[in-house]
Each structure stands twice: as structure tokens, then as C-alpha cells.
Amino acid sequence: MIGGPTPLWVAAFNTTLIVVSGAFLAMGYSFIRRKRIAAHRRSMLTAAAFAALFLVVYVARALLFEGKLFAGEGLWRAVYLAILGSHIVLAIAIAPLVLVTLRRALRGDYLRHRPIARVTLPLWAYVVVTGWVIFWFLYVGPS
Numbered sequence: 001m002i003g004g005p006t007p008l009w010v011a012a013f014n015t016t017l018i019v020v021s022g023a024f025l026a027m028g029y030s031f032i033r034r035k036r037i038a039a040h041r042r043s044m045l046t047a048a049a050f051a052a053l054f055l056v057v058y059v060a061r062a063l064l065f066e067g068k069l070f071a072g073e074g075l076w077r078a079v080y081l082a083i084l085g086s087h088i089v090l091a092i093a094i095a096p097l098v099l100v101t102l103r104r105a106l107r108g109d110y111l112r113h114r115p116i117a118r119v120t121l122p123l124w125a126y127v128v129v130t131g132w133v134i135f136w137f138l139y140v141g142p143s
């Protein structure tokens with residue numbers, strides 16, 4: 001245990017990992033819309049690798065440093081807590097969804113990959129965007 005508050009660079013690095021995973025997610029989607037399966041596969045596997053890396057850094061950070069509490073009050077606090085709550089619930093839910101989505105794709109079961117992928121993708125995107133928003137709330141503004 002190193003202790004103390006999470007250094008800004010650690011939080012920024014962690015957030016960058018999840019944002020990069022989101023960028024590959026978006027690229028992967030655009031590839032499959034153009035039927036570029038090999039590029040879709042590469043992008044999605046890279047997105048999953050960055051998300052896994054994010055998880056490792058996130059857990060290490062939680063073990064090594066103190067969490068940061070949002071200092072804002074009133075409406076900002078209510079908005080922050082609503083975003084944080086939905087982010088946490090969905091972040092936990094997408095882990096098994098991503099694994100099943102990947103497994104179906106890697107087994108060539110595209111018929112069943114597609115419907116679950118259409119659920120996984122928007123939820124994953126929501127978790128990425130809200131992850132960045134939470135970072136913004138805690139380290140940039142509005143408090």
C-alpha cells in the first residue's frame with residue numbers, strides 16, 4: 001500500500017486506456033459496417049486488450065491509492081452520482097457480455113455474435129464515455 005490520494009497522472013493514464021479502447025470499438029464498428037471482417041476482428045480484439053489493461057491498472061490503483069471523492073454539492077453532485085451509479089453497474093455487466101460476444105465471434109458463430117454484439121457495443125461505449133466524464137468531474141471541474 002503506497003497510500004495517499006491517486007496521483008493525477010495515474011488517473012489520467014487509467015482513463016486514457018479506457019478511452020483508447022473506445023476508439024478501437026468505434027473503428028471496429030465502422031469496419032464491420034463496411035464488411036471488413038479482418039479489420040473488425042483486429043480492432044475489437046485491440047479494444048478488448050485495452051479494456052483488460054484498464055481493469056488491471058484500475059484494480060492496482062484501488063489497492064495502492066485512496067479513492068477520490070467528488071467535492072461538488074447540490075445538482076452537480078446528483079448528476080455525478082447518477083452517472084457514477086450507472087457507470088459502475090454497466091461496467092460490471094459488460095465484462096461477461098464482452099467475453100460471450102468475443103467467444104461467439106472467435107468460434108465463427110456470427111449468427112449469434114451479431115445480436116449480442118448489438119447490445120454489448122452501445123453499453124461498452126456508454127461505460128467509456130461516462131468513465132471519461134467521471135474523470136472530468138473528479139479532476140477537472142466543475143468543483
Ligand code: HEM
Pocket residue numbers: 029032033037040041044045048098101102105106110111113114117118120121
Ligand atoms: C467484443 C468484441 C466485439 C464487438 C463489440 C463486436 C461488435 C459487432 C457488432 C455490433 C456487429 C453487428 C454490426 C451490424 O449490425 O451491422 C458485429 C458483427 C460481426 N462481427 Fe463483431 N464484434 C466483436 C468482435 C468480433 C470478432 C473478434 C470477430 C472475429 C472475426 C467479429 C466478427 C464479426 C462478423 C463476421 C460480423 C458480421 C455478422 C453478420 O452480419 O452476420 N466480431 N460485431
